[in-house]
Amino acid sequence: MxxxxxxxxxxxxxxxxxxxxxxxxxxxxxxxxxxxxxxxxxxxxxxxxxxxxxxxxxxxxxxxxxxxxxxxxxxxxxxxxxxxxxxxxxxxxxxxxxxxxxxxxxxxxxxxxxxxxxxxxxxxxxxxxxxxxxxxxxFGADDSSVLVRPPRAVGAVAAAAAPPHLEIDAADAALDVCCRREQHFIKVGVDASGEDLVVDVGKCRRHCHHIGGLSRKEFLQLLEEHSDTDPIQLYRRLQQRQSSCRLASHCQPLETAMQRHYTLEGAVTSEVTRRCGCVRRPAGCRRRRRLVTFHPGTPHERTLDVGGCAGHCPGVDDSCQPLRNKTVSIDGPNGAEVVSAIEECICTHGCYRMSLMEQVYDYTDSTAAPRIKEVDVGQCVGACTPDQMGRDCVWSDPSDPSSCLMSLQFQSLGCVASDSKQHFYRTQDGHERALLSIGRCSCH
Incomplete structure (x- = not known):
């Protein structure tokens, strides 16, 4: 304090x-x-x-x-x-x-x-x-309990003592001690010798707590390592580091890699955490950056931002879920591969409708060039929650008809379309076709 x-x-x-x-x-x-x-x-x-x-x-x-x-x-x-x-x-x-x-x-x-x-x-x-x-x-402690304070700015320096925000680069990564990667081993299969193949996929663990200050010895050592940096800027950057992962933030992977392992059962792909960091949780549901490296250590290595959904949702049962995805093509050892990346997020729960775009050529006007017809056909995703399950109410509360006291629960077929619409178009050979777009999803 x-x-x-x-x-x-x-x-x-x-x-x-x-x-x-x-x-x-x-x-x-x-x-x-x-x-x-x-x-x-x-x-x-x-x-x-x-x-x-x-x-x-x-x-x-x-x-x-x-x-x-x-x-x-x-x-x-x-x-x-x-x-x-x-x-x-x-x-x-x-x-x-x-x-x-x-x-x-x-x-x-x-x-x-x-x-x-x-x-x-x-x-x-x-x-x-x-x-x-x-x-x-x-144990030979001399001044380890001294709380380092920022150097005092005097005169004209004090008037300009508000340095611009300094980005945290890889060279200074050792200063960020709040969130770091730890070893986490999992079994992915059996190797050629018949022994278990264990892989370190890593995990991000939070080590954040309020830091009252550094010892004088530690601060002087940092000054020697960053002799070309102004002491005031170094101190403020260090304070930003120490407070970068407080209660409002979460220790999460910043970069992962999809590594392929070969076992007796075949090729197994596992997601390995490479780098961790403190990410502040947004006030609302929104897309956040998530870097994933595909085919690491090969000629086809490529890093993509596949995205992720995070943030607070006002509903009690709601959570931040993907609303619209896009596909990205990358090269692999066996040809082109398709990767799905999140574009937009929404607050929802259980069974819900997710956007899915489809494009076709429409030859309705035979005298002109075909136009591209784009339709959001949608798809139903998610698991059915108890409040979304269908039921027949056989006894309602007399004082509150909307409150069901006894019902007959019937088996749900899953998350399927409950409302749809047809979008007609004409093919090049003159046949009329229709695209079925899902309007709403529910559990039936």
């Missing part, structure tokens, strides 16, 4: 926690009860956590925050959080003795035991902090 927000949150937390602590300390009856002493201990730890949070935010405002101070304060804040848990555990033990062994309470919970319960939480916090600092020293 921003430094100013962190300071404000810390101060508010400290002020809110100080109220019960002060109230318990001012009243003698509350101070004498071990339950309220433990509650005061929890409140005091929360006050210290708020103060430490405000101090960390203040240190982040410095041009060069001291690494040892940041690490010490962050470890101390975590230790205080642990102490509150121990205090609540001690309070639970004390309440248990009060309820179960009420008559023997003062024999069990003596003054010595009360002091031990109070000291336990702070002793655990101290051990936690010392252990954390010892690990930090043992």
């Amino acid at each position: 921003p430094a100013a927000t962190e300071i404000t949150a810390g101060l508010v937390m400290a002020a809110n926690s100080a109220v019960p602590a002060v109230a318990i300390l001012l009243r003698r009856q509350l101070r004498e009860a071990i339950m309220y002493r433990l509650l005061a201990s929890v409140a005091a730890a929360q006050v210290l956590m708020g103060v430490i949070t405000a101090l960390v935010g203040t240190l982040r405002l410095l041009p060069t925050p001291p690494g040892w101070a940041c690490a010490s304060l962050l470890l101390l804040r975590s230790a205080l959080g642990t102490s509150t848990v121990v205090s609540l555990l001690a309070l639970s033990v004390e309440r248990y003795v009060t309820v179960v062994h009420g008559l023997r309470y003062f024999d069990i919970v003596t003054d010595r035991h009360r002091l031990l319960l109070l000291a336990a939480s702070w002793l655990v916090a101290a051990i936690f902090w010392v252990f954390g600092m010892a690990l930090r020293v043992a």
Whole structure:
């Protein structure tokens, strides 16, 4: 979070926690009860956590925050959080003795035991902090906790401190750590030796989380690797990288390849993920870019944008589905091959109509050259959902006739045309033919 927000949150937390602590300390009856002493201990730890949070935010405002101070304060804040848990555990033990062994309470919970319960939480916090600092020293961390801030722009540089958007190229791909490809092996068949043929098709996995900053050492290393880049531009580009795959984005394949594997059962084609990236989900249903490489590593290698459908649909059961496709011809080792690419998407569900164009020559006017008649004949795709299945209602709700209380479900033939239209044309030899176009699809 921003430094100013962190300071404000810390101060508010400290002020809110100080109220019960002060109230318990001012009243003698509350101070004498071990339950309220433990509650005061929890409140005091929360006050210290708020103060430490405000101090960390203040240190982040410095041009060069001291690494040892940041690490010490962050470890101390975590230790205080642990102490509150121990205090609540001690309070639970004390309440248990009060309820179960009420008559023997003062024999069990003596003054010595009360002091031990109070000291336990702070002793655990101290051990936690010392252990954390010892690990930090043992592993040689020096300034790894320093949060790098962008270089300050002065004078005329500050007025022009808004650099244009920088594209992310392949040379800087190592900076994008949010979404990356991982190994994913699947069995595609049996090879000539009789052993299972296992292929790494890959998968995209999201490793995105809020990144507070880089260490000074890491940032200086980046400056050395990009010495010809302005530090301000480098920092802002890095910030864009780190926030490129947040909750509104999805880790998805950016480029895949259709690889062919030869097994005893014949040729098997599998889609292999090559590159992953963070893709922001569009507000509405729309086509998104999807690159697929066909015949990789061969003289017929070709990369096409076959497209994909993604985005939010307002309907509860609706999803973003293809509405219109086009075919693209590519060369392969056995001649021309046809690849289907998505052109348009729509929000729908279950059985629906998809566009399918057909063109014919129409010789209706024999005195003129034939004209091209283009008709969207359509096709029915998708699976029938329960709400699309046909049924005969035998008992309706008297108060609401549209609500069916009992029905006879009959078997559906699948997603087929329920409305159609004929488009007539004349062939070159004078015969009249018709193209049947689907108007609507439903489950029958």
